[in-house]
Amino acid sequence: MLDLFFIGFIGLVLLAGLKRPFLWVLLYIYIDILAPQKIGWSLVTVIPVSLIAFVAAFGGWLALDEKEGSRFTMRQALLAILLVYCGVSTLFAVFPEAAEAKWSWVWKALLFALFLPLTLRTRLRLEAVALTMVLTLGAIVISGGIKTLGGGGGYGMLHLFVNDNTGLYEGSILSCAAIASIPVAVWLMRHGTIFPPDWRVRIFGAGLIFSSLLIPIGTQARTGLLCIGVLGVLMLRSVRYRTLYVAAAGLAFLAAVPFLPQSYVDRMGTITKHEGDESASTRIAVWGWTLDYVKEHPLGGGFDVYRANSFTYFTQVVTGPADNREVTYQEVTDRARAFHSSYFEMLGEQGWPGLILWVWIQLLGVWQMEKIRWRMARSDAGKKSWQWGLATALQQGQIVYLVGSAFVGIAYQPFIFMLVGLQCGLWSYVQRTEAPAARGKRHALRDEKARLSEDHRPAWQK
Structure with missing residues (x-):
C-alpha cells in the first residue's frame, strides 16, 4: 500500500508537470530529501524514481519552461x-x-x-x-x-x-x-x-x-x-x-x-572533554592524519581516501566510585575512520x-x-x-x-x-x-541635479 501511494503521488506530479514543468523540480527535491525508494518495500525500490525526476526537471526546463529572467551567477x-x-x-x-x-x-x-x-x-x-x-x-x-x-x-x-x-x-x-x-x-x-x-x-x-x-x-x-x-x-x-x-x-x-x-x-x-570519549578522540586523530597526508598529496586522494588512514592514540578511562575515581590512559589503534568534518x-x-x-x-x-x-x-x-x-x-x-x-x-x-x-x-x-x-533612481537624481544646475547658470554660459 505504501509503495502504491508513493508511485501514485510521483505519477500525478509527473503528469501535472506537463503543464507546469517547474513541478518536476519540486518533485526531485522531494525525492532527494525523503528518499521514498528507501522507505518502500517493493515497487518503488525497483523503479529509479530519483533518476526519472532528475531527468524530468532538467528536460522540462530545457524544452518547456520559460527562460526569461534566468541568470548564471558567479x-x-x-x-x-x-x-x-x-x-x-x-x-x-x-x-x-x-x-x-x-x-x-x-x-x-x-x-x-x-x-x-x-x-x-x-x-x-x-x-x-x-x-x-x-x-x-x-x-x-x-x-x-x-x-x-x-x-x-x-x-x-x-x-x-x-x-x-x-x-x-x-x-x-x-x-x-x-x-x-x-x-x-x-x-x-x-x-x-x-x-x-x-x-x-x-x-x-x-x-x-x-x-x-x-x-x-x-x-x-x-x-x-x-x-x-x-x-x-x-x-x-x-x-x-x-x-x-x-x-x-x-x-x-x-x-x-x-x-x-x-x-x-x-x-x-564530552564536548569539552574529548580525551574521555573515543569518538571525539578519533576525530582529532583523523584530522591530524589528514593534515599530514596533504603535505605529501596537496591535491588530495579522491573520494573516501580516509580508508588509507591508520593511527594510534590514547583515551581516558575513568573507573571507581564517584568519591574515589581513578583515571588511566588506554592505547587505541584505529584505521579507516571517516573524517567527521566537512x-x-x-x-x-x-x-x-x-x-x-x-x-x-x-x-x-x-x-x-x-x-x-x-x-x-x-x-x-x-x-x-x-x-x-x-x-x-x-x-x-x-x-x-x-x-x-x-x-x-x-x-x-x-x-x-x-x-x-x-x-x-x-x-x-x-x-x-x-x-x-x-x-x-540614481539616473533620475543625476538628471534632476543637471537640470537645476542648468537653470542657475548665467545666460552667457547657456
Missing part, C-alpha cells in the same frame, strides 16, 4: 568548477571503487545546485522550493520528534522512516539540517503566500520548530547542540525585542533541563584547491545574503520585505551548517546544496528586480 560558475574538479579527482582516486560509488550521488548534488537557480525566476518559485525543502525534511523531523517525546531516542537508536544510518537519516546530519531549516520555516510562517500566515500555519510551524529542536535530543548528537547555540546567537540580529528574546530563551532552557535524559546530558558533557573531508579528498573552492562558495553565500540585507535595510519597508527576511533566513541556515559541518562529514550533502541553489536564485532575483530600479 557562484554557479564556482560550482561548475568544483564539479569538474571532483570528477577529475575521481579518475585518479586512491580507492577507485569507493570513489565511484560516492561520485554517483555527489555529481547530482552539485549539478542540481548549479541548475536550480536557473529555474527560480519569481517569488512564487523561490517560496515553493523553500516550502518543499522544509515540509519534506519536516516529515522526517516530526516523526523523530514524536518518537523522542515517546522515549524512543538514543545515540544511534532513533529509527525514523528507514533503518538506514546514512544521508539525512543519520543522527548528526539530520540534527544539523533540522536546526538549519528553522530560520526558513520562520520565514514561511511570516511571509508565505502559498499558505498565507494564519493561526493554522503558526501552530503547524511552531510544532515543526519544536520537533526540530527535539531531534538533537533524540539522536543525542553533540553537533545539534552546537547548532542550536549558534542559531540562538544569530537570531539576536533579527529579533525585534532582544532582551525579551534572551529572557525567553533562558527560561526555556531552564525549564527543559529537568526533562532531558541523563544519557543525553552525559554525552553532551573541512577535513574536502581537504583530504580534493586537496587545497578543492577546499578553497568549497569555502569560497560558502563564504560568498554569506556575503551575498548580507549584501541583500544591507540593500533592503535602507528603508523601514525594506526591513519588513520578504527579500530581507529570506536573505536573513538563508544566511542563518548556512552559518549553522558551516558550524555543524565542522564536526560532521557533510561537505556534499544535497540538502545544503539545495540551500546554496536557493541563495543563488534569490541573489539573481534581487539583482534583476531591485538593481535596475536603484539605477533608475
